[in-house]
Amino acid sequence: MARKKDKPTMWDVAARAGVSQATVSLVLNDVGGSRVAESTKVRVLTAVEELGYRTNAFARSLRSGDSSLIGFVSDEVASAPFPGKLLKGAQERAWETGHVILSIDTYDRPELEAAAIDTMMSYRVRGVVYASMYHRRVRVPESLRDVPTVVVNAQDAAGIVPSVFPDEEFGGYTATRHLIDAGHRRIAMINIQPRDSDLPAGIGRLAGYRRALDEAGIAFDPSLVRYGNGIVEHGLELTRELMDSTADRPSAIFCGNDRTAWGAYRALESLGLRVPDDCSIVGFDNQETLAPFLDPGLTTVALPFEQMARRAVEIVLGEGGDHPQLHPIECSLVRRGSVASAKVPV
Known part of the structure; x- marks a missing residue:
């Protein structure tokens, strides 16, 4: 041999x-x-x-104390196609600055997270991006307190570590404002979490919806708001509820995520109604495996995954000087075919 x-x-x-x-x-x-x-x-x-x-980059970092590695610890971001854009954005910004991402998914297992962080510390990473699959408040492990750390797509519950997250309220405002600008006045909302939930996403999106209505002089009507769990089945069920009244149906629905919007499409079709002729729909998330393929394509609000991750890496590297603790990133509207001008009563 x-x-x-x-x-x-x-x-x-x-x-x-x-x-x-x-x-x-x-x-x-x-x-x-x-x-x-x-x-x-x-x-x-x-x-x-x-x-x-x-x-031997590792040996060089041990000698100099200046590592080219940036840790990326997440629950399951790297193995999920939708929020995987967080990892993409982090990798791109790291590469542009001469760094490499060392990524580990922990699947919310404390023992795996502890081992992952210990491994990263042994490699003397320059800093750590602590990422979440969805926007929530997280507790950053004590073991990360001695290395530059930034939370992304979440917020540090203790308020100690800088946090980069989507501006949920602005996103909800943008979605509702788009419907108002199309002439709609009776606009419903299907949220993605229960009324008493403390998750920032649903709270912010509802606040944005209400702000847009208030700004336009449209009275908030609690009967037009429904609370689901962000799944297709709830979109189907709650849209049927909203459209049950033939006398005063909403002419538009802001759905708290794209899966809910998909359910709304199905409900309207089952009632013999069409999007957007009979009811305009706006979603939230811009899931690229879903939103463009609905018929018609879903107008929605995009979560800024790549922008959030790039900002997080920049903060870890200390670029741009001092940074505030909270970094909300703007969510932008993606226009497709699910919104039409409101019909003028004859």
Whole structure:
């Protein structure tokens, strides 16, 4: 059996370039003031390329204390397609700044989270992005207090760690304002959590809905608000409830997420009604595997996953100086075909 070829060492590079191992180290670690001649640097780097030599980044970070690794600890963000954009945004911003993301999903298992953080600390990561699958208040582990840490898509319950999260209220306002601008006045809302829930998403989206109505001089009508759990079945059931009155039906519905909106589409179809001719619909989330493929395509509000993650990495790296503790990121409207102008009564 053929013997596996040994990896080239720094000594091999030195021999190929005709310099000392110390000179190779100075060149590869880009040590300022080393007075290595430019021609010597070229010989060393040429030898590195010819031999396929790779430096030991971990060993270098141990020597210098300056790691190029950024930890990314999440419940299940990396393995879920929708919020996986958080990881994408973090990786892109890290790469642009010469860093690499070390990512671990913990699936909300405390023992796995503790092991993951311990591993990251052993690699001397530059900082940690602590991410959540959905917007909630989280308790940041004490073990992260000694390294720059930023919570993303959630808020630190203790208010100690900087938090980057979607501006839910502005998103709810934007969705409702779009319906108002289309001439609708009787606008219902189906929220994604029970009335007594303390999750920021539903609270913020409802607050935005109410603010838009108030700003437009439209009285808030509690009978037009329903509380579900963000699933298709609740969208179906609650839309049927809202449309049950033939005399005073809403002409538009703001659904607290896209799955609820899908249920609303199904309910309207079952009643012989069409979107948007008989009822306009706006969703929230912009799930790209769902919203564009409804018929018609769903107008919705996009969660800014990539923007949130990029901001989190920038804060970890200390870019832009001091930062406030709370960083709400704007949610933008994605226009498709589910909103029509309100019909004028004859």
